[in-house]
Amino acid sequence: MKKFVMMCLLLGMFALSLSGTAQEAGVNTGTLTVVVTGIKNNDGLIMMALSNSEENYHSKEESPYLGMAGEIQNKQSTLVVEDLPFGEYAIKLFHDANENGEMDFNFLGIPKEDYAFSNNAKGALGLPKYNKAKFEFKENMTIEISMSSKENAE
Secondary structure, three states, X not given: OHHHXXXXXXXXXXXXXXXXXXXXXXXXXXXXXXXXXXXXXXXOEEEEEEEOOHHHHHOOOOOOOEEEEEEOEOOEEEEEEXXXXXXXXXXXXXXXXXXXXXXXXXXXXXXXXXXXXXXXXXXXXXXXXXXXXXXXXXXXXXXXXXXXXXXXXX
């Protein structure tokens, strides 16, 4: 769980942009659309960390490939990453309801804000393994991730 928290803290770097360098280098790119459903209310932001390796998915020191924030409307958020190089990725999300840029925990260390992962992966007492959350991005695609508390209950 602490690894997840550290990665979420790194999301304070909102809206990191991908420059055109991938296209300039001749790498195939596309658009990834992430639709987040099951959000309790329209307060705050959805914070997303997009990792492109097991190392930056789990690491406390290494930043995710991309971090961004999305607005919430009608208890849903849509985050769009354009010019994303094709490859393998995993996503971590949390609902930053109070917009303080970090995931909040109670005195027992249990998250007070909802969270979710690509493939709606679940972890046993913390961050799911990279292999459960990873997906192959090889064409323009839309994925849906549910933030529903019931689905995230362990």
